[in-house]
Amino acid sequence: MAPTLNLVGAGHVGRVLGRLFAASGAFTVQDVLTRSAGSAREAVAFIGAGRACSEVAAMRPAQVWMLAVGDDAIAPSCAALAAAQPLAGAVVFHCSGAKASGELQAASDAGALAASVHPVRSFADPDAVAAAFAGTFCGIEGDAAALALLEPAFEAIGARLVHIDPAAKTVYHAAAVFASNYLVTVLDAALRAYQAAGVPEAVARELARPLALETVANVFRIGPEAALSGPVARGDLATVARQQEAVSHWDEATGRLYEALLAPTADLARRKRGG
Template structure:
């Protein structure tokens, strides 16, 4: 879908919803000639104008009935708005043989059933990174992994467009989309929760919080580096990896006495860590 010469124009793209993700993808698709941005529709005309200014291309649409037909429609809306946006789009413009996709990490392309019923090919594309600073992300997007799933015809259009902007598309199982998104929660959000427990436990032992962070950082950093270098099983160390369950039991009791909620967290991690230790022994 990337324009290669004057006789091969880029396919037209309508952008519905222009938060951080929509703005970044809109700018990159337009800059790299992957798609020709046609119209931008958001909840307000002002936000659509701001998005067009950020992207550097496209025209403002103030309502679905102002949208023109396009080869591709990107629904960069909140998860709770995807179904409604798909239905509104299907009512407003002809979708037969077009591509409609959304960017949710938690929801699959089946949420676009209204567009599919109208003849569109549907997909989802989830860029695996934070979009807190859109300008910085747009400038450093190359190499970003994107989880993709959906109709084969839609992915045949979207995959080269994503590659044109420097993304690395990774096919995922649509039936496991929620589990896929939970993986990011484990790798990011829950990791922070576990580290918070470590910092609070250090402080319970009388260590000031700034010093606690200094103590935890090399342990956490080296463990993470080993996981990504060697794999999780090989990186595991500590009492469970050594089979020292007596120490684990003492720690469980002590942590529970100090803070019952943190004790419950500790206990919940014993079984999966024991299973990980078994995998390490088998290698």
């Protein structure tokens, strides 16, 4: 028999993982608790297994508990779980990229094994993610005995596991923000700057597209040092100064962004030159 799994929180992440665990046989999905009875029933329907519950006290004991709740809800949800359920010997894990397994201290105090497993991808479309989850990287850390149970379960659904330092969990999550969120912010600045020069928005996107796509491809093909080009890489400080002044005159906030990027780009240029 596969280990029993209870879900506390079944939004997009919880639903996808629940469906995959049930379909693979890695876990026997048992009870599902969300913010309302209706959403719990919807989650059970999506997962294709389990029983909807309206409160943590109504859930049956399980060998594994997954807390797929918001970051700020992890610790209080864990405390409520520890107060209502026998956890000695059970595995309790959460799915946050920003918080470490230490957020589950209440479960640890109750005798549980704690861990965190963070799938590195967007879950905006749960059906699509569930259908193409194989190959997804997951940052994992926690008690060794918890990982010994969780690792084969996640491998069974196609996850690629990466062990991370729990003390650096916030920096780990910030890496994803740099690679995704802030990249969008920088590209938005580029598109707005093109438009400020009189380029229509649709044309601006086509002007930026090859630069952005080729640069990203180069970063992952040859590394950031070799991929860096432009006036900072060439040491053309006069051009850099003119650009910063012009951008600041056009849009003060974007000028500050340009200035903030100068020092780390100059450091990258020095690494490129080997100095």
